Amino acid sequence: MTALRTLSLAAARQVQLRVSAPNCGRLWARGLATPSSEELKKTGLYDFHVENGAKMVPFAGYLMPLSYGDVGQVASHNHVRNTAGLFDVGHMVQSNFRGPTVTAFLEWVTPSSLSSLSPYSSTLSVILNDKGGIIDDTVITKHADDAFYVVTNAGRRDRDLAHFKDKLEEWNASDRAKDGKVEHEVLDGWGLVALQGPESAKYLQALTSFDLKELMFGNSAFLSIEGFNLHVARGGYTGEDGFEISIPPAHTTEVARLLSKQPVQLTGLGARDSLRLEAGMCLYGNDLDEETTPIEAGLTWVIGKERRETGDFIGAEGVIKHLKDGPPRRRVGLVIDGAPARQGAKIFDPSGKELIGTVTSGIPSPTLSKNIAMAYVQTGFHKKGTEVQVDVRNKLRKAVLTPMPFVKPRYWRG
Amino acid sequence: MFSVLRQTSRSRLSLPRRAAVPAGIQSIPIFRTLITKRFTADHETVSYDDKTGLGTITITEYAQSSLGDVVFVELPALETKVEQGDQIGAVESVKAASDIYAPVSGIVKEVNEKLNDQPGLLNKSPEEDGWLCKIQLSNPAEVEDLMTAKAYRDIQDS
Numbered sequence: 367m368t369a370l371r372t373l374s375l376a377a378a379r380q381v382q383l384r385v386s387a388p389n390c391g392r393l394w395a396r397g398l399a400t401p402s403s404e405e406l407k408k409t410g411l412y413d414f415h416v417e418n419g420a421k422m423v424p425f426a427g428y429l430m431p432l433s434y435g436d437v438g439q440v441a442s443h444n445h446v447r448n449t450a451g452l453f454d455v456g457h458m459v460q461s462n463f464r465g466p467t468v469t470a471f472l473e474w475v476t477p478s479s480l481s482s483l484s485p486y487s488s489t490l491s492v493i494l495n496d497k498g499g500i501i502d503d504t505v506i507t508k509h510a511d512d513a514f515y516v517v518t519n520a521g522r523r524d525r526d527l528a529h530f531k532d533k534l535e536e537w538n539a540s541d542r543a544k545d546g547k548v549e550h551e552v553l554d555g556w557g558l559v560a561l562q563g564p565e566s567a568k569y570l571q572a573l574t575s576f577d578l579k580e581l582m583f584g585n586s587a588f589l590s591i592e593g594f595n596l597h598v599a600r601g602g603y604t605g606e607d608g609f610e611i612s613i614p615p616a617h618t619t620e621v622a623r624l625l626s627k628q629p630v631q632l633t634g635l636g637a638r639d640s641l642r643l644e645a646g647m648c649l650y651g652n653d654l655d656e657e658t659t660p661i662e663a664g665l666t667w668v669i670g671k672e673r674r675e676t677g678d679f680i681g682a683e684g685v686i687k688h689l690k691d692g693p694p695r696r697r698v699g700l701v702i703d704g705a706p707a708r709q710g711a712k713i714f715d716p717s718g719k720e721l722i723g724t725v726t727s728g729i730p731s732p733t734l735s736k737n738i739a740m741a742y743v744q745t746g747f748h749k750k751g752t753e754v755q756v757d758v759r760n761k762l763r764k765a766v767l768t769p770m771p772f773v774k775p776r777y778w779r780g
Numbered sequence: 781m782f783s784v785l786r787q788t789s790r791s792r793l794s795l796p797r798r799a800a801v802p803a804g805i806q807s808i809p810i811f812r813t814l815i816t817k818r819f820t821a822d823h824e825t826v827s828y829d830d831k832t833g834l835g836t837i838t839i840t841e842y843a844q845s846s847l848g849d850v851v852f853v854e855l856p857a858l859e860t861k862v863e864q865g866d867q868i869g870a871v872e873s874v875k876a877a878s879d880i881y882a883p884v885s886g887i888v889k890e891v892n893e894k895l896n897d898q899p900g901l902l903n904k905s906p907e908e909d910g911w912l913c914k915i916q917l918s919n920p921a922e923v924e925d926l927m928t929a930k931a932y933r934d935i936q937d938s
Contacts, residue, residue, distance in 0.1 A: 433848075439848050439849055439873070439874045439875055440849045440851075441849075443874070636874070640874050640875075705852060705870070705872065706851075706852060706872050706877065708876075729875075730851045730872060759854070
């Protein structure tokens with residue numbers, strides 16, 4: 367029973383460690399990337415989670431809530447789809463980039479068109495290495511031509527920060543910074559919570575005089591919420607309408623309390639993973655890595671149109687090659703018959719003989735009651751409706767390529 | 781048999797009543813039938829009925845609570861010959877897949893078909909109604925080498 371083979375979250379891996387005890391037969395703590403509990407960090411909401419009966423597990427170097435009390439993952443997932451949930455995402459890295467040449471700098475570090483982005487709007491983007499592989503995925507919010515707010519993944523903190531430092535030094539020492547240097551400030555200790563679900567706007571509206579109907583998906587604003595002036599971005603990681611709210615360190619717990627009363631339920635990492643997968647969103651480390659270009663990952667849309675021609679960003683050569691020649695493999699969605707296919711499951715052509723890809727994330731979908739998965743398959747097998755075979759426990763199971771998102775998003779667009 | 785009986789009295793004495801882990805051995809007061817319940821490090825149980833020679837396989841209460849909502853159970857085919865330690869199926873929750881291993885050698889005689897439609901039985905009643913399969917033991921001595929309830933509880937507490 368202990369061989370929890372294919373877990374998409376380090377959090378879930380911890381479940382296995384808890385189950386396994388000394389003298390236990392099959393203990394394989396596969397690919398456990400999390401340091402021991404002594405080194406684990408806590409977000410500003412740690413005590414709040416414990417108070418609310420959270421099961422805390424290591425995730426991306428932090429102790430984070432997997433679930434709360436007796437609420438199971440499916441019930442918690444459904445509550446976000448039907449009502450609203452609050453997530454602590456304070457482990458993620460929040461940064462400010464400022465300076466007269468910051469737009470050009472970020473257009474070098476990412477392939478996004480940021481000069482044409484309107485103030486107080488956001489875009490999903492990618493930070494690329496020299497070969498065009500994805501160092502991290504990120505959401506970039508423009509406040510002004512000289513000020514951007516950037517959120518990156520906790521699990522990539524060290525890699526990202528070293529990369530930014532390196533590239534900033536190079537930029538600021540070069541001619542390109544002659545109109546002014548770029549500064550990077552990490553908002554360490556700041557809180558970040560995500561209020562997600564169809565009831566979230568109604569709930570938040572009761573706490574602010576700002577008319578939330580005016581705040582569209584992908585936009586942000588500083589809102590007065592019960593006297594706190596907070597950065598609120600409309601969007602999230604569930605496919606539902608929702609808000610990501612950044613909070614100064616001193617007020618994080620108080621704001622979390624305000625945002626988690628009935629009918630909002632605190633929601634852990636377990637439901638976060640199943641919600642994001644239904645929404646077709648990537649988890650870095652599972653579905654994205656440094657060997658994968660944004661073209662392979664189905665993220666071509668994050669690359670600005672004119673930037674595909676100019677190619678003046680880090681990693682452009684690899685990206686443009688995949689654009690011109692077509693990528694060798696592509697990220698796709700699968701629906702699998704019978705058993706759920708998890709991360710690492712091998713994908714074969716319909717004859718079952720030729721290996722054509724690998725599953726990167728997979729779950730039984732609580733919303734659809736089907737086994738859904740994200741995978742990479744060889745170009746040629748990537749069209750929707752293609753039938754393939756997936757190996758689960760040495761048995762081939764039929765699967766069909768299915769467009770993502772699996773569950774239709776319900777963003778607020780006015 | 782004698783050692784089983786000895787084990788019975790010993791574990792009865794040493795086991796405080798605890799809801800989470802049922803007593804290791806239950807003797808059912810009809811004739812001479814004795815049901816020996818043992819645990820494995822893979823968080824499974826086998827209840828061996830010495831009259832029928834069948835061992836009923838389940839996952840433990842601890843395993844179900846760690847897995848969370850079970851949504852799919854894969855069971856072995858009837859008449860499959862299994863060796864102790866063979867993978868015979870799997871239990872899947874939203875968050876994880878977990879293999880089921882044969883705790884004893886023998887032939888699969890029955891599977892719990894109810895789990896196909898009601899995988900949630902594994903959460904509600906993992907060690908009773910949510911049983912997985914019944915194996916005709918080829919070597920009943922294997923049962924005695926498995927863990928008693930107390931030994932199983934000890935590895936969880938340690």
